Amino acid sequence: FSFAKAYAFALGIPWTGVNHLEGHIHSVFLEPDPPPFPFISLLASGGHTGIYYVDSYTKMELMGQTRDDAAGEAFDKVAKMLGLGYPGGSIIGKTAEKGDPLKINFPRPYLDKSGFDFSFSGIKTSVSRFIQTHADEYKNMIPDIAAGFQEAVVDVLSYKLINAARERGCEHISIAGGVAANKRLREKINIEADLSGMKVHIPAPSLCGDNAAMIAAAGYHSLIKGVAHDLNMDVFSRAV
Secondary structure, three states: OHHHHHHHHHHOOOOOOOOHHHHHHHHHHHOOOOOOOOEEEEEEOOOOEEEEEEOOOOOEEEEEEEOOOOHHHHHHHHHHHOOOOOOHHHHHHHHHOOOOOOOOOOOOOOOOOOOOOEOOHHHHHHHHHHHHHOOOOHHHOHHHHHHHHHHHHHHHHHHHHHHHHHHHOOOEEEEEOHHHHOHHHHHHHHHHHHHOOOEEEOOOHHHOOOOHHHHHHHHHHHHHOOOOOOOOOOOOOOOO
């Protein structure tokens, strides 16, 4: 951040600050076949989970977001409960491949609620209670627990994304953020989109996590729109 400002000052060129979340959504524009506008984007990461109506490179409307834990945060916490390590997303995904997603049924919060908000703390708590009530045997059930948990999260994410696209009449959808690298999520959304006549646009796994390319893409599109910021601008943990 400081280097970018100093570099812009030294060269006498415009400088623009970038919303990190918009950067994630821009990751899909780095692929050869980006979605046409408008489209719906699901952003799911360790710190954020939300659904956006994307009308242009610089116009994005938040339709719904998590009320508590982000999806990636829930993956990390459940992985820790199971003693699997960090980061939780990839470890849960690999462990779940050895388990049966139908053997343990965890809740799907907010599926019965209108709107597009999420809640993942309940799923996390349900996993914790299952571990407590099966203290003598849960270690032999870790793959099934991981698979059941992952399936619950994936069901909620895919359901909300598809419904948001239906409500806005969008035929194109995308996913972004670290959780978008999850193999099962990618599979599920492709299946649901195909059934709904929608096309999915998913960035390569290497572009799903935090990366400089997505920030550069968002910055580029801001600059060509004439957006430039004062060099005194600082970093903020939330958009202002």
